[in-house]
Amino acid sequence: EVQLVESGGGLVQPGGSLRLSCAASGFTFSSYWMSWVRQAPGKGLEWVANIKQDGSEKYYVDSVKGRFTISRDNAKNSLYLQMNSLRAEDTAVYYCARYGDHGYYFDYWGQGTPVTVSS
Amino acid sequence: EVVMTQSPATLSVSPGERATLSCRASQGVNSNLAWYQQKPGQAPRLLIYGASTRATGIPARFSGSGSGTEFTLTISSLQSEDFAVYYCQQYNSWPPYTFGQGTKLEIK
Numbered sequence: 001e002v003q004l005v006e007s008g009g010g011l012v013q014p015g016g017s018l019r020l021s022c023a024a025s026g027f028t029f030s031s032y033w034m035s036w037v038r039q040a041p042g043k044g045l046e047w048v049a050n051i052k053q054d055g056s057e058k059y060y061v062d063s064v065k066g067r068f069t070i071s072r073d074n075a076k077n078s079l080y081l082q083m084n085s086l087r088a089e090d091t092a093v094y095y096c097a098r099y100g101d102h103g104y105y106f107d108y109w110g111q112g113t114p115v116t117v118s119s
Numbered sequence: 120e121v122v123m124t125q126s127p128a129t130l131s132v133s134p135g136e137r138a139t140l141s142c143r144a145s146q147g148v149n150s151n152l153a154w155y156q157q158k159p160g161q162a163p164r165l166l167i168y169g170a171s172t173r174a175t176g177i178p179a180r181f182s183g184s185g186s187g188t189e190f191t192l193t194i195s196s197l198q199s200e201d202f203a204v205y206y207c208q209q210y211n212s213w214p215p216y217t218f219g220q221g222t223k224l225e226i227k
Binding site for chain 2: 035044045046047050059060061062095100102103104105106107108109110111112
């Protein structure tokens with residue numbers, strides 16, 4: 001059974017940093033692109049970043065470029081999101097998601113970890 | 120960036136009836152379109168990919184159609200568990216992958 005379990009969310013002040021983790025199991029993690037998707041309170045879904053199987057390619061939504069860094073450790077079956085210079089508008093539930101076998105849709109999602117940026 | 124527009128924002132339908140949700144792309148996305156269902160407090164769940172292929176375990180009452188810029192998700196006979204928010208997502212042109220703003224399907 002595919003499982004994605006996020007952790008690391010919490011309350012942080014504006015300008016602060018946070019590192020999210022996603023532990024993957026039930027599939028060959030190193031064979032899949034992975035992604036982070038977020039959802040602000042009461043809002044829709046927003047793709048944040050993705051990373052290729054070997055970490056050689058990474059892409060970001062414009063609003064987080066230069067502040068967020070996605071990474072992975074295939075030996076640990078883990079995905080990460082380092083978030084720096086956090087802003088109030090980064091407040092959201094952050095989901096780890098796996099890409100499907102037939103395209104760049106998201107076939108499995110974690111339960112999400114909440115991030116609140118507030119003073 | 121491809122902008123995805125869903126309509127209506129809210130749809131009120133009675134159990135047992137058919138629901139039709141629409142999604143429009145600002146430019147053609149071929150058949151690279153997915154639909155998700157999200158219930159309160161839960162993560163999204165993949166329903167449809169490739170515009171019309173049901174994901175594993177998705178009941179046959181869910182169907183998707185369309186290509187290019189116009190897409191439809193149809194739920195043939197609504198069950199109580201189907202009342203939720205539905206999102207479309209294009210994955211033809213990226214980054215970024217873009218989602219619609221969602222359609223809330225509520226009980227009439």
